[in-house]
Amino acid sequence: MTRVATDTLRGRMGWLHRWVGFLGGLVILVIFAGGTLTSFDTEIGRWMQPEIQRTTRIPLSDTLVEAARARVETLRQQGQNASIDLPTERDPVLRIRYGKADAAVKEALDPETGDALHARQTVGGQFFYDLHFTLDLGHDLGRQVVDCAGIALLVAIGSGLVIHLRSLFSDLLIFRPFAARPRAWMDLHVLSGILVLPFLISTAYTGVVAHSGAILPDLRGGHQPPEKAVSYDIPDLRPILAQAERIYGPGHVGSLLFGRNGVTATRADSATFLLMRDEADFSPTGELRRTVHHGDAVSISQQAFRGVHFARWVPLPLRWMYFGSGLAGAGLMTSGLILFLLRYRRTKEKDALFAVAETLAMTVILGFPASALFLLWMNRLLPIDFPMRSLWEWRSFFAMAVTVFTGALIGSFRRKSLFAWRGFLAWIGCLGLALPLLDSLTRPGWTAHLGANVFVAVDVVAALAGVAALYAWTRLPPGRQA
Amino acid sequence: MTIALSILLWTLAFLAHTQRQPRILRLLGQHKAFAPGILLLVSILLPAAALGACLAAYGGVGLEYWIGTMTLGGVIAAMGLTVQASRSEHPSKQP
Amino acid sequence: MLIAVITLAYATSWLVVADFGHLTHPPRRDDFLIGQTLATALIPLSILIGFGWRRDGRGVIALTAFFLAALLTWLWLK
Numbered sequence: 225m226t227r228v229a230t231d232t233l234r235g236r237m238g239w240l241h242r243w244v245g246f247l248g249g250l251v252i253l254v255i256f257a258g259g260t261l262t263s264f265d266t267e268i269g270r271w272m273q274p275e276i277q278r279t280t281r282i283p284l285s286d287t288l289v290e291a292a293r294a295r296v297e298t299l300r301q302q303g304q305n306a307s308i309d310l311p312t313e314r315d316p317v318l319r320i321r322y323g324k325a326d327a328a329v330k331e332a333l334d335p336e337t338g339d340a341l342h343a344r345q346t347v348g349g350q351f352f353y354d355l356h357f358t359l360d361l362g363h364d365l366g367r368q369v370v371d372c373a374g375i376a377l378l379v380a381i382g383s384g385l386v387i388h389l390r391s392l393f394s395d396l397l398i399f400r401p402f403a404a405r406p407r408a409w410m411d412l413h414v415l416s417g418i419l420v421l422p423f424l425i426s427t428a429y430t431g432v433v434a435h436s437g438a439i440l441p442d443l444r445g446g447h448q449p450p451e452k453a454v455s456y457d458i459p460d461l462r463p464i465l466a467q468a469e470r471i472y473g474p475g476h477v478g479s480l481l482f483g484r485n486g487v488t489a490t491r492a493d494s495a496t497f498l499l500m501r502d503e504a505d506f507s508p509t510g511e512l513r514r515t516v517h518h519g520d521a522v523s524i525s526q527q528a529f530r531g532v533h534f535a536r537w538v539p540l541p542l543r544w545m546y547f548g549s550g551l552a553g554a555g556l557m558t559s560g561l562i563l564f565l566l567r568y569r570r571t572k573e574k575d576a577l578f579a580v581a582e583t584l585a586m587t588v589i590l591g592f593p594a595s596a597l598f599l600l601w602m603n604r605l606l607p608i609d610f611p612m613r614s615l616w617e618w619r620s621f622f623a624m625a626v627t628v629f630t631g632a633l634i635g636s637f638r639r640k641s642l643f644a645w646r647g648f649l650a651w652i653g654c655l656g657l658a659l660p661l662l663d664s665l666t667r668p669g670w671t672a673h674l675g676a677n678v679f680v681a682v683d684v685v686a687a688l689a690g691v692a693a694l695y696a697w698t699r700l701p702p703g704r705q706a
Numbered sequence: 707m708t709i710a711l712s713i714l715l716w717t718l719a720f721l722a723h724t725q726r727q728p729r730i731l732r733l734l735g736q737h738k739a740f741a742p743g744i745l746l747l748v749s750i751l752l753p754a755a756a757l758g759a760c761l762a763a764y765g766g767v768g769l770e771y772w773i774g775t776m777t778l779g780g781v782i783a784a785m786g787l788t789v790q791a792s793r794s795e796h797p798s799k800q801p
Numbered sequence: 802m803l804i805a806v807i808t809l810a811y812a813t814s815w816l817v818v819a820d821f822g823h824l825t826h827p828p829r830r831d832d833f834l835i836g837q838t839l840a841t842a843l844i845p846l847s848i849l850i851g852f853g854w855r856r857d858g859r860g861v862i863a864l865t866a867f868f869l870a871a872l873l874t875w876l877w878l879k
Contacts, residue, residue: 378845397784419780422773436837441818443830522831545774
């Protein structure tokens with residue numbers, strides 16, 4: 225690349241945007257697509273446990289609270305660190321959470337009888353949440369990589385703005401899908417970039433800030449030493465819940481945690497825009513000891529950042545807007561990766577490095593939707609009592625990703641990448657379009673839930689993804705390149 | 707209701723904005739903007755009205771609704787323009 | 802060039818957070834949070850300024866000066 229010819233601010237930013245955008249974009253697209261699905265992580269988790277068909281929250285019964293207390297007591301006697309997640313509008317059943325943090329079991333209890341619902345073990349929507357903020361690379365390394373990718377995204381946004389600033393207003397909303405291929409992709413890139421710009425900047429920035437301790441100095445060892453453990457039987461939880469509801473408001477208690485020397489009730493993340501994580505500590509006999517509220521300016525600003533990014537408080541219409549903006553952002557990144565390939569295809573097509581670039585781009589652009597849909601398929605196809613079921617679901621996601629990678633690699637190096645693009649688009653189309661059929665065949669009593677609910681929503685979105693993939697397949701007839 | 711209103715206001719504001727841009731007008735086969743001063747005013751006032759409506763309905767978090775409806779309004783306006791441009795026989799819509 | 806800019810931008814931001822973190826003894830979590838919030842914006846901005854202002858390497862010179870200032874502040878506060 226000749227830099228002399230492009231030694232203007234716009235030229236330099238163009239180079240920066242292209243390379244940071246492509247190299248970062250390979251990672252950012254996975255993070256962003258994972259984050260988009262995380263907008264509905266709870267709902268996807270419910271789709272993945274069709275045995276739980278309750279759709280609305282009912283008031284906690286004494287039977288249920290007592291059953292939960294007894295279950296936690298049993299788990300604690302078995303050496304498990306158990307807690308209770310109380311029902312919410314989005315997940316209307318009480319769940320007992322135990323096991324490792326990154327592979328927690330969330331056992332659901334019947335709201336009326338308190339009996340375990342024996343729902344299938346699944347990675348659930350939590351899988352996409354973990355993928356979004358760690359890329360499954362482990363808590364520390366994962367957060368470091370994701371933070372760096374977030375900064376790359378901010379750089380790409382800044383440089384992209386400088387490049388397009390001149391025509392930002394005059395060309396606003398121009399989209400020519402039937403123009404020449406690079407022009408059409410560029411229009412889509414700029415259009416989606418402008419329309420989700422505030423969302424993109426705010427989510428990228430707040431996301432990096434939320435985990436900035438992974439790559440920047442952080443206060444370590446600043447916590448107080450753990451209090452001395454006290455052996456205790458779990459007290460009656462009803463007065464604790466009543467007291468916590470008086471503090472946080474009805475229905476706004478999130479979890480009950482059972483610590484070394486007492487019970488802690490936390491404010492539900494969905495209660496307010498600010499993600500407060502307020503706590504009320506109770507003694508082993510159930511008396512309120514103290515409440516913890518972080519109300520200083522620094523804490524409030526951090527809570528606001530987290531509130532914007534984690535979006536636990538958002539009602540359904542706004543949640544769909546988050547989802548739609550996430551999809552548009554994914555479209556922005558996809559079109560950016562394709563523009564990079566289009567730019568170099570003519571001159572570098574025979575280079576091995578170009579084949580590597582196309583392999584990686586195809587893997588993230590098509591591998592993610594194929595793997596996500598395949599995960600949903602395996603969730604329904606694996607027998608309910610299959611040993612290590614969650615692990616096999618996890619493996620199925622990455623097996624599909626590796627399959628797409630291998631296909632893309634072979635296609636790119638044998639210069640038959642178009643065949644691979646078309647093949648995987650058709651595969652995604654089939655997986656998406658047939659998912660509603662699979663759901664109807666594998667969900668007990670599916671006819672009783674034909675209204676607007678999580679099952680129908682996931683089915684419709686999957687089918688739409690399938691339609692989009694098949695439309696792209698028709699726009700990519702044999703003999704043309706992407 | 708507020709969401710629908712905000713989407714509508716944003717869509718109209720975007721359309722008003724595009725009707726002032728010579729490049730877009732050429733794409734649509736038109737030659738001259740109709741009352742550009744009024745269109746400018748509309749493209750500024752309608753988003754402001756949408757912001758007011760969102761803040762009045764949802765308080766501080768109305769800002770998030772305002773941003774979200776901007777995206778939706780933009781998508782609707784862009785789709786409308788694309789359909790209009792594809793129907794236009796004007797040669798400048800060609801790549 | 803890009804690697805030099807990224808390295809300088811990151812090192813400077815790292816020192817800025819360390820500066821904030823050592824404003825008080827013992828260090829307070831709030832100071833770190835303020836530093837982290839600022840540094841998160843500072844890293845991409847530094848990369849854009851450092852890389853965009855590349856003619857004669859002035860961007861790198863400016864970033865180096867900023868880095869040295871942050872380093873000296875840190876040494877002084879320590």
